Amino acid sequence: MMPCLMHSASGSPCPKEEWERSPRASSPSSRSSLAASMTTLLLLQVRVKPDKTGVVTDGVKHSMNPFCEIAVEEAVRLKEKKLVSEVVAVSCGPQQCQETIRTALAMGADRGLHVEVPAKEYESLSPFQVSKILAALAKKEGINLLLLGKQAIDDDCNQTGQMTAAFLDWPQGTFASQVTLDGDWLKVEREVDGGLETVRLKLPAVVTADLRLNEPRYATLPNIMKAKKKKIEVVKPSDLGVELTPRVKIVSVEDPPQRQAGVKVETVEDLVAKLKESGRI
Template sequence: MKILVPVKRVIDYNVKVRVRMDGSGVDLANVRMSLNPFDEIAVEEAVRLKERGIASEVIVVSIGVAQARDVLRTALAMGADRAILIEATVDVNHDIEPLAVAKILARIVRQESPDLVIAGKQAIDNDMNATGQMLAGLLGWGQATFASALQIVDGNAIVTREVDGGLQTIRVRLPAVMTADLRLNEPRYVSLPNIMKAKKKPLEEHALASLGIDASPRLKVVRTVEPPQRGAGARVASVDELIEKLKNEAGVI
């Protein structure tokens, strides 16, 4: 069984995000970038399936700027077999929209013929949570989103999903698209020897133009602002005063 894992280069989750002074977007200058955490979970799950003898090959693919080689190498160091980079833009501030990403991934899926696509449920930079669902729609495959557990049994993926108020277990016939939630697994620590080995693993690079897919943006960011500063707490003298403030100031009751 072959598994394809899309990965994205995003601002590291430990970095405090800064908005540019003109409000045109997030400031990426001299900012540490890393593998999207949900995609890292997806890579870990694919590698575990390979280690259990269920999968024979794990392919990781990234769509974006040339600097995404770094996150692909990280995925290779985790245990992926080979990587594909689609250089879709030279501007690090240009984010490829989910529909364009899904179209590009659909083309790669048709070329590679994987049995399972495992993606992160969302990227932490734009929180779209749409690429996996769009990819399944374009391919006409079944999908299992927000997965917190996965089993492969007799050509089917048995997936436990996190839903409002509990867990839902579904069976999806392969080939299928799955998106990984936070509790699916805990990604492994990447050791230095594996980082060195990853440099020798194949990494294909292709220009977007070679795929013949239009990735022109359909959305325009009008303005980006930082969230409001949290106000200081206040001490109240009685329950009645607390209720009055919650009702008239906070507006929560």
């Protein structure tokens, strides 16, 4: 996924949080899982590797996670309102990640940061390591607002934004459906199961984007051409003092079991008989 590190026009150091709840009659927030700040691989057909260590990604085009695309759009809109001075797009992974960074630059980000992780290590990269990388970059770059997608669309975890806030000891506003920046304060309207919750955060802060935050723009051809001239700085995790030793070991990746064909029944009695026959009841 791709986070946006942003320099605010007026920054402030002290994390402080106030909140107020306002329920509404609306659909609950979608399932909470990875707000991974990494490039996501979109596979038309998922195939398990012969050695069962993962899925086949050879020849697969890297694409930006939709939630991260929303985060980039929000960052660019804040800059267009002159509320932030610079938008920096970040991605962790192999060389192909630069394709995704170029997309963010074409949308309006000012420059890119590619944290280069070899393909073999990238496969075991987890939200824990990505969060440490983002926290180190935020300190190095003097960032006071970090925007990420709320989750990835491959493993559906929702951990990176929260872990990054913990490493930085910053307040956080997750599942944001509206963001309002006012000087050193940030108001985040976030989706919860009971409706909406409004959180007021003191900058610096971490925000993760939900679907209803905005609708990302399409990168125009002139902006795509301009993006090719924008700078992408390449750094290694070791440059940031982050080691990538895996904390989780993948024992085996298996194809899901083949589904059995369904059976139609005419009556409730037939249904009960079939369930008894199959040992369900």
